[in-house]
Amino acid sequence: MSKPILWIVIPCYNEEKVLPITAPMFLQKIKTLAEKEMVSDKSRVLFVNDGSKDATWELICKFAQEDEHFIGISQSRNRGHQNAVLAGLMEAKENGCDITISIDCDGQDDIDAMDEMVQKYLDGAEVVYGVRSRRDTDTFFKRFTAEGFYHLMNALGADIVFNHADYRLISARVLESFADYKEVNIFLRGMVPLVGFPSATVSYERHERLAGESHYPLSKMLALAFDGITSLSNKPIRLITGAGIIVSLISFIGVIWAIVQAAMGSVVAGWASTVCIVCFMGGVQLICLGVIGEYIGKIYMETKARPRYIISERTWAPYERKYHG
Structure with a gap:
């Protein structure tokens, strides 16, 4: 079996403070994996x-x-973390890599976990999460809300891996199938499991950000969670339907009760209860x-079929072409 070509896909948004620290770490990891003969020397960051x-x-x-191991693409404008990861994965697929590992550039995810990820792939796994x-480094509020999010997603029918974000290995075979998802x-952490294929998990400890500031405040995290739920499941609409039926039954019982009370002549005028009900x-x-x-809005955006990303520049062929995905 030939050594697989690995591309480490790293989305970057305003990361000038942390890149000089983490870029050498990614390069060293590529070289270490190549020295261990786990990946090809043609692997790239x-x-x-x-x-x-x-x-x-x-x-x-x-x-x-x-260094030739470093390559880069630039989007025409900011399109969000998920679209940036997707752009990198599709770029890797188009250029013949065998496996990709997506990871953030802030140094929080343990880079050394890549060794075990690659080994899991060599053992037969097509996706490694x-x-x-x-979550010792998280505040109580962040830990509570994050774990609650995973439980809620699974309860609403979205098949996601607990405590997994976007640090994962994906084989070229899976990427070929994933490209058909238009x-x-x-919401990648919910879409990748839908593709199927043999998968495995690797546990790691998440560290503090090495430099710079987080680009995912609470508002963006909540927006991502809501997008994930509405993109992967229609269960909220079914819950609304069920709640509507229950409220209608209660209202019907209330109407009967009101009619009976009126017939018995025991009706007492009161605006407070009326206002509360209204x-x-x-x-x-x-x-x-x-x-x-929210669902209608998503349908509206899907019917437009706008490109999810537009690559305007590449380090190895700058200003020569544009790629839409």
């Missing part, structure tokens, strides 16, 4: 510039000039309309 506003792209170009072994609204029902209806509207 692919940086995906996601429309950064700082010197991130200039740094990527500099790395590429200094990096799973956090513990959704505009993408406000409650109004709130429920607005929430239901909001969830349904």
Whole structure:
């Protein structure tokens, strides 16, 4: 069996502070894996510039000039973390790599876990998920909300791996099949398991960010969670239907009760109870309309079929072509 060509896919957005620290680490990992004869020396570190506003792209170009193992692509504008990862994966597929490992560039994910990931691939796994072994570095609030998110996703019918983000190995065979998934609204950690194929997990400890600031505040995390739920499952709409039936039955019972009370002449006029019921029902209806509207909005975006990413530059062929995906 020939040694597989590995591409490490690293999305970057305004990472000029951390790249000089982590780029040598990724390069050393590629070389170490090659020395162990686990991967080919033709393996590469692919940086995906996601429309950064700082010197991130200039740094990527500099790395590429200094060492052939570094390559980079730049998107025409910022399109979000998930689209940046997808762009890198599809770029790797188009250029004949055998396996990819996607990882963030901030140094939080344990780079040494790649050795075990590659070994799992050599043993027959087509997808290897990096799973956090513990969350000691997280605050209680972040740990509670993150773990609650995974439980909620699975309860709503989305098949995702617990405590797995976007640190994973994917074989070229899986990427070929994954390329047929044409959704505009993408949530990779929920979509990759849908492809199937033999999979495995590798546990690792997540560290503190080495430099720079996180680009995923609470608002973005909540938005990602909501996108994931509505992109992978229609169970919320079914729950709304069930809740509507229950509320309708309760309302019907209330109407009967009101008629009986009126017939018995024991009706007492009261505006407070009326206001409470109206406000409650109004709130429920607005929430239901909001969830349904979210699905309609996603349908609207899917029908447009806009490109999920546009590559405007490459370090090995700058300014020569554009690639849409």
